[in-house]
Amino acid sequence: MEVTGSVLTLLTAFVVLQTAANHVHIAPQIVQPPRSIVVMEGRDVELSCKTTGIPPPRVHWKRNNHSLMKWLQSCQEEMSPRMCIREDGTLVIQNAVVTDSGTFGCIARNHAGREESETVWVKVQHKDTQPPQFLDGGPEDEREMVGEAVTLRCQAAGSGNIRVWWTKLSGDKLLPEGRHSELDDNSLEIRDLQSTDAGMYACTAENEHGWVMKTISLSVVAPHISDRARKSPVTDPPLGFRVVPEDQTVTVGDTAMFNCDVVGPFGTVTLWYIGKEENGNVVFDDGDLIGRSGEVLSSDKRFHIFTNGTLAITNVTMDYTDGIYVCQGYSDQGSVTTPATLIVEGKNSVLVVPGN
Numbered sequence: 001m002e003v004t005g006s007v008l009t010l011l012t013a014f015v016v017l018q019t020a021a022n023h024v025h026i027a028p029q030i031v032q033p034p035r036s037i038v039v040m041e042g043r044d045v046e047l048s049c050k051t052t053g054i055p056p057p058r059v060h061w062k063r064n065n066h067s068l069m070k071w072l073q074s075c076q077e078e079m080s081p082r083m084c085i086r087e088d089g090t091l092v093i094q095n096a097v098v099t100d101s102g103t104f105g106c107i108a109r110n111h112a113g114r115e116e117s118e119t120v121w122v123k124v125q126h127k128d129t130q131p132p133q134f135l136d137g138g139p140e141d142e143r144e145m146v147g148e149a150v151t152l153r154c155q156a157a158g159s160g161n162i163r164v165w166w167t168k169l170s171g172d173k174l175l176p177e178g179r180h181s182e183l184d185d186n187s188l189e190i191r192d193l194q195s196t197d198a199g200m201y202a203c204t205a206e207n208e209h210g211w212v213m214k215t216i217s218l219s220v221v222a223p224h225i226s227d228r229a230r231k232s233p234v235t236d237p238p239l240g241f242r243v244v245p246e247d248q249t250v251t252v253g254d255t256a257m258f259n260c261d262v263v264g265p266f267g268t269v270t271l272w273y274i275g276k277e278e279n280g281n282v283v284f285d286d287g288d289l290i291g292r293s294g295e296v297l298s299s300d301k302r303f304h305i306f307t308n309g310t311l312a313i314t315n316v317t318m319d320y321t322d323g324i325y326v327c328q329g330y331s332d333q334g335s336v337t338t339p340a341t342l343i344v345e346g347k348n349s350v351l352v353v354p355g356n
Contacts, residue, residue: 027113028057034091034106035330036120038295041127045096049089049106049117057108057115059089064102096124103286121286123297131210132158134294134307143219144193152188152216154203162207169200169215193220212294214307239264239333245325245340250316258311258340262329269293269331270309275324275339282339284326318344 032050039045051057061068068083075084075092082094089108093100105119125133135155144150156162164186168175176197181189186205190197198220204213243261250256262270270293273284291297294307304312311325328337 024054025110025112026052026054028053028108028110028115030106030108030115030117033117034104034120036122036292038123038125038292038297039096040133041097041124043096045091045093045100045122045124047091047104047106047120047122049091049108051089051108051115053108053110053112055110057110059085060107060109061085061091062105062107093122096122098124098126100124119286121289121297127159131212132156132162132205132207134205134212134214141217141219143221145221146193146195148193149189149191150193150218151183152190152201152203152218154186154188154205154214156186156205156212158205158207159209160207162205164203164205167202167204169202190218195220212307214294237263237265239268239329239331239336241327241329241336241338244338245311245327247341247343249343249345251345252317253315256313256316256342258313258325258327258342260309260311260327260338262309262327262336264329264331265333267331268329270305271328271330272303272305272311273326273328275326277324282324282326288326290325313342316342316344318346 029052030049031052032048034047034049037045037047047061049059049061051059061072072083072085072091073081075086077084083100084092084094086092089106091104091106101122101124103119103121105117107114107116133156135157142150142152152166154164154166156164164182166175166182166188175188176190176194179191181191183189186203188201188203198218201216201218202213203216204211240263241261242263243259245258245260248256248258258272260270260272262268272290272292274288274290275282275284276288277283289297290303290311291305293305293309296303296305302314302316304314306312309327311327324339324341326337326339328335
């Protein structure tokens with residue numbers, strides 16, 4: 001068979017291109033990094049670390065700044081250990097215990113380079129010594145028509161006897177008399193809805209170890225609005241602040257309240273940190289974390305964080321609680337931060353200002 005010059009040229013070009021393709025290297029990029037998480041003991045923990053790159057990167061994990069590479073096994077093995085790694089790089093901790101708490105990070109490597117994720121924290125809480133936990137997620141929005149009924153759900157779990165109660169935070173602050181019932185699962189049912197029922201409702205759960213609160217916004221719409229219109233999904237807003245915390249000046253022994261209303265896409269969380277000033281900038285790291293919406297991780301019992309993002313500091317003192325506090329909104333879009341200063345006034349009316 002005779003091979004013409006043009007065919008030979010095409011074959012040669014194909015071989016050259018194929019060889020070049022085999023030598024293309026693209027550095028790793030972590031497209032779905034891990035996120036901090038708080039779970040109750042006995043639950044499973046999953047930390048994602050999805051990557052891109054050529055060749056496909058290998059993912060390694062570290063815990064408390066120590067590599068897990070030597071003993072971390074694949075979750076595909078028949079007798080996989082309690083902590084293992086999936087093919088897509090996800091770290092799995094099955095049946096988590098309190099001692100699994102710590103900081104974690106992933107590293108993606110290939111021949112073209114490496115990329116390391118930010119360090120995140122995992123907090124495993126003991127079942128018997130923690131405040132109640134809500135089982136039905138965080139804040140919600142409910143919309144219903146005038147004359148219909150609505151159920152605001154509030155399911156909490158925890159140790160000991162849990163007391164749950166409802167309050168209305170806005171508008172007419174009384175629950176609808178004769179038209180509301182608290183159900184066996186602690187949900188609030190409101191019948192024959194009126195326009196005055198619209199507003200912000202709060203469910204509080206308390207046991208001997210502490211309390212948590214979640215808020216639900218109820219909108220009551222007129223009957224002429226179509227069912228399709230009132231049930232249509234709402235476009236996620238961009239990440240940002242609706243309310244930023246303001247600097248507070250309080251007297252020793254009083255309570256300071258910092259309001260921080262973060263808006264953003266589904267899954268947005270509000271985090272609070274203790275900050276400090278360096279070279280004119282406010283800085284903080286994971287070790288300065290106080291907690292997230294509805295969850296206080298600090299051992300200091302004077303800190304309280306509501307599910308709406310408000311930070312309360314009780315029994316303030318000059319030597320400890322005085323300082324800078326940073327509110328951070330975190331979502332898949334990234335993060336936004338804003339600081340506020342707490343100034344504690346002593347009995348002799350002397351102001352102590354951080355950084356002075």
